[in-house]
Amino acid sequence: MALATYALLCFGSLFSIVDPFAALPVFLALVGAQPPEAQRRTALRAAVTLLVLLLTFGLAGTLIFKFFGITLSAFKIAGGIVLFGLGLEMMRAKDSDLRSTEAERTEAETKEDVGVIPLGIPLLSGPGAIATTMVLVGKAEGPAQHAAIFMAIGAVALITFLVLRSAPVVARVLGRTGINLIGRIMGLILAALAMQFILDGIREAFPKIIG
Template identity: 35%
Template sequence: MSIESLEYLFLCLSTLISLVNPLGMAPLFIVLTERFEPNDRISIAKKGTLTATLILIIFALLGTYIFKFYSLTIEAFRIMGGIIFFRTGLRMLDAQISRGRSTPRETEESMESDDIAVSPIGIPVIAGPGAITASMILSGEARDAIDYGILIFTIMFTMILTFFVFRGANKLSARFGTTGLRIIQRIMGILLMVIAVQFMINGVTVVLVNIFS
């Protein structure tokens, strides 16, 4: 594997894990599934992560075509994505759960239907706007088939990690405590903000070069 591919692998992993934020979402998963039995919680976690995996892979594979269809540039998405990621990272730094996940009304309706695995767990708790945008941006950053393979692998790896975190959410919450989970969330928030700034720098640099060249 080339240096460029390794760099792309690290970019995909750090971006997706920071945005999906399994540890930060574990307390929310506990709250949403508190009335279910342990075996049902595992089934919900499995179905939710499978749903999110499908959504993220679809957007990753269709990212390039969406750019072409709407005549969008990767630079525009870098700048827009950077703004979204920075805002999400700032909320994580304040140890707040991202508001872009689901409304109380959506959660209530999902709970009434006894099918919270797809929504709100799968979408938008796991595959939120930030993660979907990241899949499209990272797809645009891919140079060849190897990079696309890396992107699909990192999506699947992140979802497997999320499944196991949600599966052991109660144990993790008891072991780390609320303070520990918030500290981890803040660290991931800082990392996400750095990635966001770099995305914006890359996008703005290309735009300025095109304007003044």
């Protein structure tokens, strides 16, 4: 796969699964009443948490596979199934428990600092984002493509910070309908990506049966 194609795949995949626009309602519910400076600090902590977690799993992905004896093809199939379910829920404009459960959202309302939990983890960098990162790292060929996935993670984290920092303005411009529309488009992209992961995993697991 060409470097430019792989880089676009990484950015598009990660941006679709992180989907900072879907986090806007939760972000505003938790910190919307706080001063702008406090909202900016929370947005920064959430974005940094996203960056650190995905970079960690991206760097340690191969070691995790070896430690547990998991093949990349098996992880692609399992990750694809998880992402497909999340994509379907996004297309139905539903809050997925894969991102955060109702209990976690309720508990977060009593916390003073929500930037790390639940915004950074698991709302932005939940199981779906982690699985996508590890699959993409497994697909990388050579140092250039490995660098591309880490740059994509950085770009997504930066955009996430900018979106959350401007949450009141973005939410007012888009409205709930606009946010749901973006979520449905991201869900469709994510579902298609998930199916590609599953097909790639099956093809790699059974190369003699599926050419």
